Amino acid sequence: MKLKDIGEFGFIERIRPDCIIRPEHIVKAIGDDAAVFKTESDRCMLLTTDMLVERVHFIRKATSPFNLGRKSMAVNLSDIAAMGGNASDAFVNIAVPDTVDLDFLEEVYRGIKHSAAEFAINILGGDTTGSRKDLVINVAVIGYVAADEVLLRSGAKIGDVLFSTGYLGNSRAGLHLLQNASEGDGFEELVQAHCLPRPHLNEGRFLATQPQVHAAIDVSDGLSSDLGHIIRESAAGARIYADRLPISDQLKTFCSRFGYDPIQYALAGGEDYTLLCTVDPRHAEAIAADFRQQFGRPLFELGEITDSGRIEWVDAAGGIHPIEPTGWNHFKA
């Protein structure tokens, strides 16, 4: 069955169940021209919106539609996480070509709703329309955070310790494996990191409640690119140490087997959706210990914020190399 067989409104009726998980602040959700919320004056509202385009961000035939739905939520939830926020409400716009079956679409929405339920997020509406060739999914997510807890890119201070809430480079290696299916099994963690990134919302809330965490960003374009945003917005520099980069055992095995450099994967990989944060050095050790206690995983220390105005990396022998933000450029791929 195709979307044209049931029309936009028939489709909306199908996806309407299970969309409202937090009714208390909702005046009107799906079924009017716009969603209506009540607001509270002691909170800041956050809004983020990202688009996934077929043949740019995903290959339809190579993607599970359920995972595609989850990923379309995750890339937005990761942005709310990077601000220290609680995600609250999502809006899903989708442009559907004639070649997409309704079963596929419903699986996409099942993935979207799975993510929404996992983090107690309402789905409040959106726009369903046609497309001639490519499937396009645009999600917008609203979140809230106390005004004194917002994590900005611009708060980094010289001397801050730089951390990542998870491994770097796994997602790019997973993409490589998907594109070269003959290269073997045993790398489920890498493939999973690419297909089903986990938004670090809980980690973001943890960081937001620590006044000594000064700045944060999520790693979407790659460590060097995203760290570049922090140093630019904070008028600072950064130094990272190659031997401290959080590289998973599977990524090491993958690079060793196929002759790649794990440091390049960690520096420029992108789509890891971990959080980078900068922390007052006097409290860095205590915060890392609290993080490990709460999440059962390390907060990985990568380096520090400097006054150099650029990013440098230090090799295992102590050599210092300036690097350009060479993260993902969608337009040069």
Add this chain to the structure above:
Amino acid sequence: MKLKDIGEFGFIERIRPDCIIRPEHIVKAIGDDAAVFKTESDRCMLLTTDMLVERVHFIRKATSPFNLGRKSMAVNLSDIAAMGGNASDAFVNIAVPDTVDLDFLEEVYRGIKHSAAEFAINILGGDTTGSRKDLVINVAVIGYVAADEVLLRSGAKIGDVLFSTGYLGNSRAGLHLLQNASEGDGFEELVQAHCLPRPHLNEGRFLATQPQVHAAIDVSDGLSSDLGHIIRESAAGARIYADRLPISDQLKTFCSRFGYDPIQYALAGGEDYTLLCTVDPRHAEAIAADFRQQFGRPLFELGEITDSGRIEWVDAAGGIHPIEPTGWNHFKA
């Protein structure tokens, strides 16, 4: 020049000027993972988001990019208008194929900013990404309205008088003219209605401040389709009178010249972006008079809300015909 030549961040720097028009409630706009707002507890927030897809909603070669930018704003602003809101902030996501020049893109944003400035709306960010074939523009707009002024689709009461804030059918006739360029000049009003729809934000604010206005919706899919939403959400019916439909002189001339039925254009045309509203019959005349005084144009009376559970139209001889909501279905075009 192409987007790939300057990259996403080079492009963001180019579009960043003139984006913040109302700074007072903004904590952080472009340049972080999400926008951050202060909120006030005595207002409701509205959010709407719509996507325009090349070859479905517009033909790139036949469209002025400036008008495309304005239209991508207008379709969203019209939704805020239909809720009685003041539009406040916009987010623009755009997926750009390699075949789009930067000049074209900058004209799109000039159109977006023109609309934003016209209604004092901030542009707070968005996502710029690649596309393989079609240009896709997704706009989200936030607005605010006092809690006791929200205009819902569900408020219509039996006996209410049904009004439109402007002519119906012009936009569809304009589209026909654009697709059949040989059919002659002299229909600028129709072409303009299609290419450059005017969001009825001021009209929506006027209606929202009248407690006797019970329900509203904007005409995006067509009168019969959009009125169908009102009667469904209000558990009512509606009757419209063919000889009262607001048909412009140019639409009459167009239909007479080419042998079309202006009533069908007015009933099923779509994309007019006027507002339909339902009004307590005891106050309908006074509100229509106030509207004319304020806007120098009539508030067109179309018919009334009934208990029939369906839409009926009454022909010039008094015959009553049930109609189905036959507005635009994007998937059957």
